[in-house]
Amino acid sequence: AGTTGCGIGSAAVASGQQTLTLSEITQGDGAYVCTITFTDSAGNAASALTLTSFTIDNAVATPTETTAVTTPTNDATPDVVITTTQAGTIAVGGTSGCGVGSAAVSSGQQTVTLAASGGDKAYTCTVTFTDSAGNAASALTLTAFTLDTTANTPAETTAVTSPTKDTSPDVVITTDEVGTIAVGGTTGCGVGSAAVSSGQQTITLSTITQGDGAYVCTITFSDALGTAATALTMTSFTLDTTAPSVTITSVATNTYVNAAEYAAGFNVIGTTNAEDGETVTVIYGVGAGAATSTCTAGSSAFSCQFTNAVLEATNSDAGISDGNIVVHADVNDQADNSATTAVGFAIQDTSVPSVSETTAVAALANDNTPNVVITSTQAGSLSYSTCTFGSATASTIAASSATTLTLDSNGAGGALADASYASCKISVTDDAGNAGTVTLTTFEIDTAVATPSETTAISTPTNDETPSVVITTTQAGTIVVAGTTGCGIASAAVVSGEQTLTLSEITQGDATYTCTITFTDSAGNAAGALTLTAFVLDNAVATPTETTAVTTPTKDTSPDVVITTTQAGTIVVGGTTGCGIGSAAVASGQQTLTLSTITQGDGAYVCT
Incomplete structure (x- = not known):
């Protein structure tokens, strides 16, 4: 008996301790005070036993989320504020890693410290509340949050151009979240704005005031939660704001551009401290009459070639006219600093001297230092080729002036050897190196002559008043017969080789005659006299x-x-x-x- 709802299904009890199951209470939750009245087998009824009161509680309320976990968060034990209507315990589930340190909760609003042990990721945790009666409420799904305890180092997408003349250069980096950056490294590295967004972006470094040099900058990224990533070491770069130098040292080797060089091409040579591989631009001439050539710097020097095709393409394919030529050279270094333009000068002279033989050397001469007269349309220096000779009388020639040159073997007066001189050339070279040449008329020098030999003497005595003698000569020429009065010859011409000479008629009468023959060759060289064997002319006879x-x-x-x-x-x-x-x-x-x-x-x- 007792509170309405108290009852029992079976009334019989045994003697001793025993468990009684009350009848199902259908009156709902509430406080119950039940009584038990015992009657023994003899019908004696005991005083009623009032049981300890108890409360039936079959209802439980799901907690409410009062304050969600901040997201994102770098706290691996984040707090959430919930409100319960009863004391009890909670169990945390949901995303793997969701947990709770303490399971006991009181009634009312309270802060619960979660345990996010699954590492950085998104968490959706649930809270299941069980009251003191063991009634489990429906699970509360907490607001999702992201645990982020790390920051990724940005990637360098595009490095600073190196070398660069930009004192506030750009670098392109890529980040995977928003945050801030701090730039450090070499003194002078810095950044104006620290805020960065997520993704690829261009960062302009602060103006470097420390001057030219090598810079290695670092970027330290911190995300929105303040988590700092490992520093990104940027690709090193060199700041170079100093202009390179360039000079012209020679044009066509000697500042002159002559006809041969204009036709074959020539080089403009100079020096530069621009890096190897940088392009040097050389301009030969000015305006429409200028030709341009480019070449690469190397080992602090450059050599740009001007071909005939390049030169002739100027002035509407008319080429570059002779005269004083201004030459410019320009170069930029790897940092794109421009050099001060170098200026040089050249003299272009493509006119070749015309040389002529005014008076030739005699075709056959017995002079070992003969004279030749030449004339040149231009002044210049003299040189000799093909034949081995020179001239001590002149090393230069004036323009349009007939000049007599005494030819010799060594340019110092030495005698030319006896020989035939064919295709001998004399050249006149002007200041620009243009050489005009004349080929001399062939000439022969012959200063040697051999005395004839007496092959067959005149018979002696002889009664022949025009006796004959056989002589041998090594050259053609003429002879003169002398000696004893009466010796002579009618014809003076002789050929080379053995020949019979008939002396002129001797009119001086019988006597002993010693005749001489003097031979002169075609060049006028006279040999030593040949004394013939003496002979007796005898035209008288006595009777024995x-x-x-x-x-x-x-x-x-x-x-x-x-x-x-x-x-x-x-x-x-x-x-x-x-x-x-x-x-x-x-x-x-x-x-x-x-x-x-x-x-x-x-x-x-x-x-x-």
């Missing part, structure tokens, strides 16, 4: 005398007779038939002649 007659009578059929002659010669014996002689040769003076054997028999003989 009978010194001792043949003994008479004689029995000798080949008798002897002694005669005397004034000359050597031959005899012929005649007279009476049978007179004769075996040997016809006789010497000069007295001698015995033996007549031939007389076969005609005895008799008188008169021999001659």
Whole structure:
């Protein structure tokens, strides 16, 4: 009995301790005070037992979220404020990692400290409340939040151009969240604005006032929660605000541009401290008459070539006119600093001297230092080619002036060797290096002559008043015959080789003659006189005398007779038939002649 709703299903009890299950209370939640009245088996009823009052509670309320977790948050144990209508316990679930430190809660508004142990990510946590009676409320789904305890280092998308002349250069970085940056590193590195957005963006560094040099800047990014990322070390760059230098040292090697160089092309050479590989631009001339060439700097120097095609393309394909030429050279360094333009000058002279032979060397000369006369339309220096000779008389020639040059072997007066000189050239080179050349008329120098030799002498004695002599010469030329009065020759011309010369008629009579021959070659060189073998001209003869007659009578059929002659010669014996002689040769003076054997028999003989 007791409070309405108290009852029991079975009334029988045993003796001793036992559990009684009350009847189902259908009156709902509330406080109940039940009584038990015991009656034993004999029917005796005990006084009523008032049970300890109890409350039936089958209802529970889901907590409410009063203040959500801040999102994003870098707190791995974030707080959430909830309100419960009862005391009890809570269980936290939801996204993996959601948890709670303490499960007991009181009734009313309270702060619950969660545990987000799943690392940085989005969390949707649930809170399930169970009251003191063990009634579990429906789960409360908390407002989602993101745990973010790290910040990513920005990426350098586009580095600062290096070298650069920009004292406030740009760098492009990419961040994956908004935040702020701090720039450090080399003194001078800085940034004007610290706020950055998420994604790719251009950061302009603060103006660098420390001057030229190498800079390594760092960027430290902090996200909106204040979490600082590892510093990004930017690609190093060099600040270079100093202009390079450039100079022109030579145009076509000697400041002159001559015809050959204009036709073949020439170089403009100079120096620069711009980096290797930088483009040097050279302008030859001014205005429409200017030609341009580019080349690359290397090892502090440059050499830009001007080809004939480039030069001729100027002035509407008319080319560049001769005269004084202004030359400019420009270069930018890698930081794009421009050099002060270098200015140089050149003299273009493409006119070639015209050289002519005014008076040639004699075709055949016996002068070892002959003269030639030449004329040039321009002044210049003289040089010689093909033939080995020079001239000590002049090293230069004036314009349009006939100049006599004495040719020699060494330019110092040495004698030219005997030889034929063909295709010999004399050149006149003007100040620009233009060379005009004349080819000299072929000439021969012959200063050597050989004395003829006597191949066959004149017979001596001779009764020929125009005797002949055989001589041999090594050259053609002329001869003069002299010596003993009477020696001479009708024709003075001789050929080279062996030849017979007939002397002029000797009218001086019988005598001994010693003639000389003097030979002169075609060049006029006279040889030493050849003295011919002496000869005797003899046109007179004396009759021999009978010194001792043949003994008479004689029995000798080949008798002897002694005669005397004034000359050597031959005899012929005649007279009476049978007179004769075996040997016809006789010497000069007295001698015995033996007549031939007389076969005609005895008799008188008169021999001659």
